[in-house]
Amino acid sequence: MPNYTLQVNGTARNVSVEPDTPLLYILRNDLELNGPRYGCGLSQCGACTVLVDGRPTRSCVTAVSSLGAKKITTLESLGSKDRLHPLQKAFIEEQAAQCGYCTNGMIMSAKALLDKTPRPTEAQIKKALAANLCRCGTHNRVVRAVQRAAKEMAA
């Protein structure tokens, strides 16, 4: 199996896998990252979202061979329980998760949005998250969390 050097969360990581291996399985199984999750494998739900060069990307359909030296960012690099990113903090404060399986995708898509649009309107947030599915009905809390994070980051 060929070797690939991936730039993940600011560190070069070597893996030896088939070229068509979806990035998701490398992140979860080789690099032991829990943030991106398998939801559909079809780029339909958003649970596996990571940032690739800052753009929200579905890691379940992204072949390792397509990545080259692009910068991959996962939920883990945003912050930790002791040093929370404003988005993570806002999701806790708004209790913006029930089962939380989709939460990774929500935060990563919101991160990409705030990087480009620091003070988004409610409609912009909903549009940015339109392709991220949530089954528990936590949507309104997620929107409030993104608004709260935006406010904190602007302050």
Next chain:
Amino acid sequence: MRTTICNSRRDFLKAAGAIVVGFSWCVPGVLAQQASPARLPGSLNDNRMLDGWLRINANGTVTIFTGKCELGQGITTALAQIASDELDVAYERIEMVWADTARTPNEGMTAGSQSVENSGTALRYACAEARQILLGLAAAKLGTTADRLTVVDGTVSGGTGKTTYAELAREANLKREATAQVKPKPSSQYKMIGKSVQRRDIPSKVTGGQSYVQDMRLPGMVFGRVVRPPSYRAQLVSFDESAIKAMPGVVAVVRDGSFLGVAAEREEQAIKAAQALRASAKWNETPDLPPSAPGLFEHLQKMRSQDSVVNQKIPTAPVGGKVTTYDATFTRPYQAHASMGPSCAVAQVRDGKYQVWTHSQGVFPLRRELNKVLGVPEANITCTHVEGAGCYGHNGADDVALDAILVARATGGRPVKLQWMRDDEFSWEPYGSPMVMKMRARLEESGGIVDWRHEVWSHPHSTRPVSNPGGNLLAGWHIAKAVAPAPSPNIPQPAGGADRNAVPPYEFPSQQIVLHYITDVPIRVSALRTLGAYANVFAAECFMDELAIAAGADPVEFRLRHMKDPRARAVIETCAQKAGWNAGQKSDGSHGRGFAYSRYKNLACYVAVAADVEVDRRTGKVRVTKAVSAVDAGLIINPDGLIAQIEGGIIQSASWTLKEHVGFNRQRITTRSWADYPILTFPEVPAVEVHLINRPDERSLGTGEGSQGPAVAAIANAVFHATGARLRDLPFTAKAVKVALSDAPSRAA
């Protein structure tokens, strides 16, 4: 038949009034009945030892054991709040252990919105009693009496000084049966109960912590996948075993009857092997599925059924004056749980011992079911709950546990993580049953309902493991030594299953509720959040709206006219007031407002919903713009947690209502991905307002399933208000609404 019940020595001897040295007894059923111990509150009754519920640790923490599962509903947070208050130990020091056949009480299923009622009640009494035992010890140590002691965060003060629970723990004997004689605290003394404490699991979920069974990694673990038949009753004819075995990374290929599974070193290798296996497998299948809607509903009414009158009220006085009869028929299609995370389990089989980590809603029932299918003694099976994605009822969680075990038996002791693919989840989960509701009512001239009839056709709403005879694990149907499913009994009234909430909450002089219960299930069905209540409340509360309009009455006033229960009235009035309900408000043809009420199961929380909709008359698209709700759930443990359940329920119900139905042809399920099963998305989600009515002196009532029924009916009633079109068939897709709109003028006339 003679049944034998093993009682503990203590139960038996105590009841027999004897104080002698004894040993474990196995007594015939009749004798055991005489010796039946006093009824204890909540789940304490079936799990009577105090140390089964809590442990005081030397480091100052307290471990609480519950048989209920954390499903993202926040139950472990609510139970920790209860324990904190009853023990006087800081919330942060309470550690929760849940649902593990090796460690926790057996509390059956985490279902039916009953966890706070059952587990919470048990914990209140167990903790109150443990606190008294500890205070008794402290009193002796500090040379005073228990009533002169104070406790702050596990530190006991009074008499000659201070001590702590941790210091007392060694002497405290909690290995004793609960008596429930120590009264839990009155609500006025609660510090944590009633507070919107933040959920304990969320920090891990927002930072990429290990949160789910999907995140488990064990040394030497391999990855498993299954290859299901192409249709329910297809038989495996052949497959190319050697070709699959030769694929990179493949560790095992398992065939047992028509069950096929693979294990590989890497996850993507397991997926590729499963794809190749699927491509090489040949099956015998016959087209034996029912017709799709609308034919489905005619078909359902023609199927063999067990017919019963589940509730009846005979009129006491004859009705005078002019009476008009109204009829309406409502339908609900197959609908899916559609969990975000496909079902997953990790299993390890070593030296005849079976360990499975599972997101099942009932680890003890699962263990019994595994025993039934595998023939392995329960003592050799451990089922440990680890969170999965939200399940909303009986999805593939139990099935995948068996799948993982079947594959793990072939990996030489290496653990197997087996996750279903998205199409496994959509095409094999047990759906919510299709239902037909035929309503008939008679209205007297003065605007009162004098007779009400609700007739429902439905398949079972629970085919969970062990809730009925036969086998209820999917792979168990496909293996060579198959354990076939048996007809599932209905859950009887007053909770009801298929007929849940078919009995009206209103005061009618005469009523009859009829259930046509269809146990033949050509398409797999089981418990989907609310069971039959979603569809029954849809029919009943829309029909109430129709009757109100026929009577020339305001729908809210019309409901109050027929409602006596003061708590129900308060919920209806609060909701109407908070929503700014305006009797007689006219619609502009595309905007409307609807109202509905129900008390879940006629036993749990009271919920009213007022919904605002916007109907695009050109496309037929319905948007729910806002929902306002009022809730009475008795004593509130965690207000924000309760709000989350109600608002989540409204949004999920709006999704079921506007979009969801499972597709199939005469041979196969055709719903296989989110493209085939759209759900509500961010831009489509309504704003939701929830107003709580706290009743500190009433017992806590479950809320996880309280809002779905009122939400669907409020939406349908709002569409009628907006457009004059009565929608009686779910879901209200744009296409269906467009047809209804073109019919509306004639219907309105």
